[in-house]
Amino acid sequence: MTLRERLHQQLHIGSWPNGKLTGLNIVVVWTILAAVGVSIAATEPLIREPYNREVLIAELIFGTIFLLEYLARIYAAPEREGPGSDWSKRWRFVISPIGLVDLLVVIVSLAPFFIANAAVLRVIRLLRIVSILKFSRFSAAMREIAGALKERSYDLLVCATLAFVLVLLGAAGLYWIEGAIQPQAFGSIPRALWWAVITLTTVGYGDVYPITPAGRLIGMVVAVGGVLLVALPTGIVAAAFSDAMQRRREAMRKALEEIEGNSNI
Amino acid sequence: MTLRERLHQQLHIGSWPNGKLTGLNIVVVWTILAAVGVSIAATEPLIREPYNREVLIAELIFGTIFLLEYLARIYAAPEREGPGSDWSKRWRFVISPIGLVDLLVVIVSLAPFFIANAAVLRVIRLLRIVSILKFSRFSAAMREIAGALKERSYDLLVCATLAFVLVLLGAAGLYWIEGAIQPQAFGSIPRALWWAVITLTTVGYGDVYPITPAGRLIGMVVAVGGVLLVALPTGIVAAAFSDAMQRRREAMRKALEEIEGNSNI
Amino acid sequence: MTLRERLHQQLHIGSWPNGKLTGLNIVVVWTILAAVGVSIAATEPLIREPYNREVLIAELIFGTIFLLEYLARIYAAPEREGPGSDWSKRWRFVISPIGLVDLLVVIVSLAPFFIANAAVLRVIRLLRIVSILKFSRFSAAMREIAGALKERSYDLLVCATLAFVLVLLGAAGLYWIEGAIQPQAFGSIPRALWWAVITLTTVGYGDVYPITPAGRLIGMVVAVGGVLLVALPTGIVAAAFSDAMQRRREAMRKALEEIEGNSNI
Amino acid sequence: MTLRERLHQQLHIGSWPNGKLTGLNIVVVWTILAAVGVSIAATEPLIREPYNREVLIAELIFGTIFLLEYLARIYAAPEREGPGSDWSKRWRFVISPIGLVDLLVVIVSLAPFFIANAAVLRVIRLLRIVSILKFSRFSAAMREIAGALKERSYDLLVCATLAFVLVLLGAAGLYWIEGAIQPQAFGSIPRALWWAVITLTTVGYGDVYPITPAGRLIGMVVAVGGVLLVALPTGIVAAAFSDAMQRRREAMRKALEEIEGNSNI
Structure with a gap:
């Protein structure tokens, strides 16, 4: 060599x-x-x-x-x-x-x-x-994971869109309700988006948060929505992985049956 | 045209x-x-x-x-x-x-x-x-996702009820224990609900939190309950998606078998 | 009547x-x-x-x-x-x-x-x-969910034990490292437990947190462990629900096959 | 005895x-x-x-x-x-x-x-x-769980690597953007890592957080990435458990079929 x-x-x-x-x-x-x-x-x-x-x-x-x-x-x-x-x-x-x-x-x-x-x-x-x-x-394994997710990319896109709409409505709601009370935090929708994303992802730094009853109600809705929007993609990903593993097993079983079938002849 | x-x-x-x-x-x-x-x-x-x-x-x-x-x-x-x-x-x-x-x-x-x-x-x-x-x-895909969830809506409703009861008991507990110490945060159950929801969803802004040992014990229970109440709907959603995908695959297999059966005749 | x-x-x-x-x-x-x-x-x-x-x-x-x-x-x-x-x-x-x-x-x-x-x-x-x-x-549905979880109760108990050990080690670690610096927060293991549970559940109020590099390293480990300890029970719950649904479907298929078998005679 | x-x-x-x-x-x-x-x-x-x-x-x-x-x-x-x-x-x-x-x-x-x-x-x-x-x-049960996870250890390693890269890029980004504004929090990448890990795991103490629009954009990306990086290992773990349970059931069915086959003779 x-x-x-x-x-x-x-x-x-x-x-x-x-x-x-x-x-x-x-x-x-x-x-x-x-x-x-x-x-x-x-x-x-x-x-x-x-x-x-x-x-x-x-x-x-x-x-x-x-x-x-x-x-x-x-x-x-x-x-x-x-x-x-x-x-x-x-x-x-x-x-x-x-x-x-x-x-x-x-x-x-x-x-x-x-x-x-x-x-x-x-x-x-x-x-x-x-x-x-x-x-x-x-990165061969990463490509495999990416492949499993790609099949479900449409479902994941819908989740992302739902998350985006929820973030947007939450930010608009707090801009409407607390924009005048906390202008630094909620004085415009772009400013309120920071709060909405940090709440929806359940990070919750606590640098900005609603202080009025109506604002807190919206905050609760966004927080609960965040939990559901974690559950949805997780469920989709779990199903995709589970499906990929089952397909592999079924392919193996079919291959085994064919071998057995041949040996019977 | x-x-x-x-x-x-x-x-x-x-x-x-x-x-x-x-x-x-x-x-x-x-x-x-x-x-x-x-x-x-x-x-x-x-x-x-x-x-x-x-x-x-x-x-x-x-x-x-x-x-x-x-x-x-x-x-x-x-x-x-x-x-x-x-x-x-x-x-x-x-x-x-x-x-x-x-x-x-x-x-x-x-x-x-x-x-x-x-x-x-x-x-x-x-x-x-x-x-x-x-x-x-x-929104065709959203309707598909909604359909998969609808089948499991009863289970999800039970999860929501459990979450609601846990939030209520947590809020009542802190109202009882720290209502007099932190009246602004826990002076009534509606006020304490804000803390309970933000804790159960694991957002945790940190604007209000228990400061007595008994209150912290309740806080820990609600926080741990929050983790479980994320796990439950996620598990249900994952099972629902996995089930929908498997049903589709089985339907395809049955269709294939019928075609094969016909071609054998 | x-x-x-x-x-x-x-x-x-x-x-x-x-x-x-x-x-x-x-x-x-x-x-x-x-x-x-x-x-x-x-x-x-x-x-x-x-x-x-x-x-x-x-x-x-x-x-x-x-x-x-x-x-x-x-x-x-x-x-x-x-x-x-x-x-x-x-x-x-x-x-x-x-x-x-x-x-x-x-x-x-x-x-x-x-x-x-x-x-x-x-x-x-x-x-x-x-x-x-x-x-x-x-609460009939709640009993069904409880039944599905009971089968996996041993796995869930193991998760709970792992979580408990992680919380305990995290609390002991911060008591050891920052007990003297932040006596109010970490002056004893029972005090440090509050921080450990709130971190492991990813709530993170921010009322207490490590401030030294070594303490922060432990904090990172507990936070990452928290993510894994959410993943584990969620995975178990998802598998339990998925399994329950599949068993029901297989039982139905078997029942159908028997009916077909009878009608063939 | x-x-x-x-x-x-x-x-x-x-x-x-x-x-x-x-x-x-x-x-x-x-x-x-x-x-x-x-x-x-x-x-x-x-x-x-x-x-x-x-x-x-x-x-x-x-x-x-x-x-x-x-x-x-x-x-x-x-x-x-x-x-x-x-x-x-x-x-x-x-x-x-x-x-x-x-x-x-x-x-x-x-x-x-x-x-x-x-x-x-x-x-x-x-x-x-x-x-x-x-x-x-x-710890027999723990070894079982560990065994189920070991099969998927490569996928989980890829998730960990992705999480590490995301944490690193987030920390580098905030060091670049806010290193001069908040030197205590983001004055070097090791310092910024604390923020990045606490954000990615969605703990979010709130002791350090970005304050500029560009820094907040990076913060949002890390927070959303954190949600996805919870979903990925959860999905893998759920699929692994589901797979282990299904394999056990199939093995039992095969054993039962063999017994029936023998009794037919």
């Missing part, structure tokens, strides 16, 4: 026989987690100031690993299945969404060593959180 | 072959969304005052589109299926719920150009949110 | 052919609702004081209706199915739980007209909320 | 014919509950100080019961199934996880009578809450 084949096997999800993460991918996953962790911690002045040098070194290490990974992926791209010359396959990887994410991560990781402007650097540092998008490479 | 037939095809949901929204309906949907958006934004003084003229022009445009749509629907009404002369069909559309909604929206959209009284105008402006009811034309 | 038979038919749930509420039961249901409503409203000084006489009259009316209903139920009790003489059947109704509730409601409804002591009266007035227990007569 | 056999039967879960808790186990369960209750209450100065002596006596009693139970379990260990000499079976129980928990509970329960250092005692007192881990002996 050539180095290029081995690299491809190590970097490509699914090519490894037992379905587990390969050694190189484990390094990449941990580097992503560490890079995101460091870039989060580095925004905290209490951490940033005493450890400024350590943060810079860590960023340099992560950036170098991402650069090497990116180059290795380009080098090993011709091993991918499908027609085309080596260089056309490499070019296709570079301009694929996940290839562009890899490039972006390399750039934002190594930029601090080429750029001196502090304001630009601050933006780039924040952008480093996009490293987490590199995880989308491992 | 006459103009009237073409208009009907463009305006009527379901008459278009591929089930998608027709060109005219897309215009109507976007106009509704824009009209609701503008009437929400127009309640905000910070937006209203600098853009007063732009808002008026937008309202005039939306009102005119709704008026034209209304006239087109009346004109094309005879193309609907069913018996009756052209004019009786038109009259039936005008007095149907959705026809009255269309008329109301036209009136509240164009009223500002005929009425000068500021107080009346303010009410009419707020009423313009009813434009969103025009969406009920597209 | 004698008067006693007619009374029984009107008062007894289930004896009426079409399963709907009978005329007399409708009167009783509305009287219960009105009596509970009035006794709630009467605790509010702003309502109580100006309408003192109206409240008294309403209470007298409701008490009289409940008294007449109680006497009618005793009179018609012999029409119930089962062995025993007329008077033994009446006595069994009087000492049955629902009969005792009926008697209690009559007593607390009419007590204000025989007792003058204000403190005793205040307690009796509050007790009048027990009128709502008269609804338990209509 | 020897004393050792009787002790084993009384102490070992599952060896008793009817599956109910044995007399000795009931004593143990109540002692655990009482010990945890006393150690919780003892952290409250208002309870601790007036009842110091009573608490000490109770602790001594519970500690003695746990010690006797531990010795009895060691003595009866040879009755357990499996190969090995009496002493090797005893040693295996002592070093098993549940055996170590039993030993730890005995130590922390009786430590106050041998240690005088107040600071050490305070830690030991708090550790006494581990007594609740003795319940893990009864």
